[in-house]
Structure formats: C-alpha cells, structure tokens
Amino acid sequence: MYPDFIDLNRISQLKKEGRLIPPPEMIKTKKQIAGIKEACTLNTMLLDYLEPHVKAGVSTLEIDNLTLEFTSSHNAVCADFGYMGYPKHICTSVNDVVCHGIPSAEVVLQDGDIINIDATTMYNDYYGDASRTFVIGKVHPLIENLVHHTKEALEKAIDAIVPYETTIGDIGEIIENYANEHDLSVVKKFTGHGVGLALHEEPYVYHFKPNEKTYTIIPGMVFTIEPMLNLGGEEIFIDEEDQWTVYTEDGYPSCQFEHTILITPEGVEILSK
Numbered sequence: 365m366y367p368d369f370i371d372l373n374r375i376s377q378l379k380k381e382g383r384l385i386p387p388p389e390m391i392k393t394k395k396q397i398a399g400i401k402e403a404c405t406l407n408t409m410l411l412d413y414l415e416p417h418v419k420a421g422v423s424t425l426e427i428d429n430l431t432l433e434f435t436s437s438h439n440a441v442c443a444d445f446g447y448m449g450y451p452k453h454i455c456t457s458v459n460d461v462v463c464h465g466i467p468s469a470e471v472v473l474q475d476g477d478i479i480n481i482d483a484t485t486m487y488n489d490y491y492g493d494a495s496r497t498f499v500i501g502k503v504h505p506l507i508e509n510l511v512h513h514t515k516e517a518l519e520k521a522i523d524a525i526v527p528y529e530t531t532i533g534d535i536g537e538i539i540e541n542y543a544n545e546h547d548l549s550v551v552k553k554f555t556g557h558g559v560g561l562a563l564h565e566e567p568y569v570y571h572f573k574p575n576e577k578t579y580t581i582i583p584g585m586v587f588t589i590e591p592m593l594n595l596g597g598e599e600i601f602i603d604e605e606d607q608w609t610v611y612t613e614d615g616y617p618s619c620q621f622e623h624t625i626l627i628t629p630e631g632v633e634i635l636s637k
C-alpha cells in the first residue's frame with residue numbers, strides 16, 4: 365500500500381504509459397520520514413561541527429575521533445563503523461582518493477589539499493548520509509573549478525527533479541552532461557542509493573546516463589545523490605592492502621558532494637542541509 369500522500373491516479377496513468385514505478389516498499393511513511401529527518405539533521409550538525417577542525421596540520425584520524433565523540437554524545441551511531449568491516453567512523457578522502465579514504469594519523473592535511481568527509485549517522489534506527497568536500501588553504505585554480513563544478517552538478521540534478529516526471533536515469537544524465545561540459549569525468553563504479561531504514565537501499569542512483577529503463581521519481585522516496593567527478597580520467601582502482609581506499613588511476617584529484625533528499629508531492633526537500 366502506498367501512503368496517502370501518493371496520487372494513485374497519476375501512478376496508474378504513468379503505468380499505462382509504460383513507466384517503471386517504485387513499489388510501495390521504496391516509499392517511506394510519514395513516521396519513517398520524521399525519523400530520517402532527525403538522523404539527517406544530526407548528520408548535518410556533525411559536518412558543521414567538524415568544519416572548523418578541517419584545516420592544515422590536522423590528521424584525518426583526529427577528525428574521526430571528533431566524529432565519534434560528537435555522535436556518541438548525541439545518542440547516535442556512526443553507521444560506517446563496522447559496515448562490511450569498515451574500520452573507522454567516517455570516510456576521509458584526500459586529493460586523488462575518490463572515496464572510502466580511511467582516517468589515519470599519517471594523513472595530515474596540508475595547504476592545497478582537498479578533502480571529502482562522508483558521514484552517515486544512525487539515530488533511532490534511521491539513517492542520514494551526506495558528504496562535503498573542503499578546500500585547505502589555497503588550491504590550484506583547476507582544483508577550485510573541480511570542487512565548484514562537482515557541487516553544482518549535484519545541485520543542478522536536485523533542482524531538475526519534478527515528482528511523477530523525472531526518472532532516476534535523468535539525474536545521471538544531467539550530472540554526466542554537466543561534468544562533460546566542464547571537462548570533468550564521472551566515476552561510474554559508485555552510485556547514490558536509497559537510504560533511511562538502512563545505509564544502502566534501492567534504488568541505486570547513477571551519475572551517468574544508464575542504458576536501462578529507470579524508476580520514475582515519486583513522493584516518499586528518500587535517496588542520496590553523490591557524484592564523484594575527476595579532474596583527469598574516470599578510471600579508478602582500490603587499494604590492494606586495505607581493500608577500501610579508492611584512488612584515481614592517473615593520480616589527478618577527485619571530488620564528491622552528497623545529499624540525502626526527500627521527494628515531496630511538491631518537489632524536493634534536501635534533508636542533509
């Protein structure tokens with residue numbers, strides 16, 4: 365059963381047109397949405413709290429320690445910890461690390477670096493997921509551009525969503541086109557995802573134009589969009605030793621921003637703001 369905020373007439377019309385419609389399991393109830401909002405708010409508070417600490421001379425392990433302290437003191441849980449064996453509480457991805465960088469005492473931020481901090485907070489069993497890329501001191505103009513355009517790509521995709529019209533595939537197409545227009549490449553291996561009752565749920569959200577038919581976006585869906593754009597080529601590899609850290613093949617920097625969004629009858633609400 366769909367919640368009562370879903371327009372069933374529109375759903376049946378779209379089905380007649382041959383559109384792929386998310387099943388009720390992919391739609392959150394009002395109660396679940398309220399819980400997910402709380403988790404997202406805490407996650408945003410965490411990123412805001414970390415921000416002034418993200419500066420030259422600070423190690424990514426120190427940022428991880430602050431994360432655990434903050435989250436525990438708010439009676440919440442760092443959902444990354446232990447997820448498929450992940451050893452720390454956030455992901456800290458510096459320069460040519462695309463994602464899943466593991467916080468370490470050996471990684472000390474320096475002027476000219478960029479760092480993505482990706483945090484997932486669980487509160488009362490609900491999840492919120494977001495990431496931001498921070499610039500340390502003065503970075504190369506090309507890197508400044510990379511950061512600017514990655515943020516824009518995410519925002520443009522969010523702005524384009526019209527419930528009952530836009531598809532999940534449209535999101536990818538917008539991001540891919542935007543990246544290409546700005547001479548950036550899109551990492552294909554990692555996607556956005558449904559989130560809320562678990563860290564990763566359906567649907568998976570591509571950051572490029574997929575070949576297959578994708579879901580039409582309808583109210584009550586909660587999912588992330590989290591493009592990873594590279595200054596150089598799109599190729600990546602995973603660290604042999606830790607089996608987590610993802611690097612760009614060519615060593616050029618990579619950037620990411622992530623939001624958790626809720627589709628409402630009117631449009632989109634960014635929950636991780």
Ligand code: MF3
Pocket residue numbers: 444445447448450454455464482483484493494590622
């Ligand atoms: N926050 C990541 C995401 O956006 C998931 C990280 S899982 C971890 O999907 F295990 F690497 F932490």
Ligand code: CO
Pocket residue numbers: 482483484493494495622
């Ligand atoms: Co994330």
Ligand code: CO
Pocket residue numbers: 493494556557588590622
């Ligand atoms: Co995510």
